[in-house]
Amino acid sequence: MVHQEKDLRELVIKTARSMNALGINVNKSGNVSVRARVGELEGFWITPTGIAYEDLVAQDIVFVALDGLPHEEFAKQRKASSEWLMHAEVYRHRQDVSAIVHTHSVYATALACQDLCIPAFHYMVAVAGGNSIKCAPYALFGSEELAKIAAEALEKENACLLSHHGVLAVGGSLSAALKLAHEVENLAHMYTLTRQLGEPKLLSEAQMQEVMERFKKYGQQ
Template sequence: MDRDERIARESVVAAARELDAQGLNRGTSGNVSMRFRDGLLITPSGLPTARMRPEDVVPLGLDGTHPADQKPSSEWRFHRDILASRPDCGAVVHAHPVYCTAFALCRKEIPAVHYMIAAFGGPNVRCAPYAPYGTAELSELALAALADRNVCLLANHGMIAAGASLDKAVWLAVELETLCHQYAVALQVGIPTVLSDHEIGSTVERFRGYGLNAANAGPERS
């Protein structure tokens, strides 16, 4: 393992631990990957984040191959397929946070009730139809839900965030859970007002000029 690979593996472990620290995952749930050389690095299957070491991170080829003595996350397919089909994405995180998952259990998309939805690429966050975890079908459904977006919900499952960097992907995941939390509370207060496609479209354009790139996480909420 050379220095660059060591640093990349440490970054994957750090991102997985950050998801736990932010309350987005617990135990062995969720997974993290990042583009690396001709393939990707992904968290292993069934290993609690607290016990994960850089040596445990699994190198995965775009053909799905990996070292015989290592087992990648069961969700490796959609990680691989997202990174293979989206050159704008350098990392993917999958998590089961409470509010995202609650809407996913109800199979509801998230409408434009807050301008921060523009950070996800458009006027809504789609919920992909249900398919069993780890399957090619789930990967295809997730890719469709992510078209022109960088986050989606997975019916009866959780969420996915894909970013130019690991920091950006984690930031997107936290922002999505925050928005879902706000929307859930607003639904208890009354009927949330949905912003128009025009209003969100202009915000999407403003975000594109806000310095959103691989070097930073994203704009702060104002």
């Protein structure tokens, strides 16, 4: 069990460093978590606040219990990311989600700063699970309000923009969540360029539904 816990914590560190290496995050911004169970406690491992990703070791990764109660065995941990409430709320609402990646990627965040969603300008928008990648309303970082807003935005989709803030992507694994966050930034870049060419021409709801049905059979089954 101890080795499994360490492996998960090291995977959180690897994912956090990968965000920066991919260019979808900078410095200590953003955060990463993975759902876990420690003993009888259900919760998640999350990056700590205020520590550069390249300096992290497994012991720095923080366990947060979903019951919201303090637990003596974790009292001497590092302080969790300022966004731990947001991660907890998403995990409570989405039992199918095993990992969360939050970035401040440039193009997606630029759109979020204008309260713009990413509409169906390209079929790959459906990779997030809907006809668009919505932009959730603004709320102060680290607040209960933002946590509730984020969970609501991800009720049916697997990624959203956070107004004047960044990107939130979820998945069945850390790898899946990271890949989705990277794809959202790529789409945001393409959409920004498309807007410069004129009014974007959007795919219809029926066309996007066809894409989502095709995605169910895409790749190695």
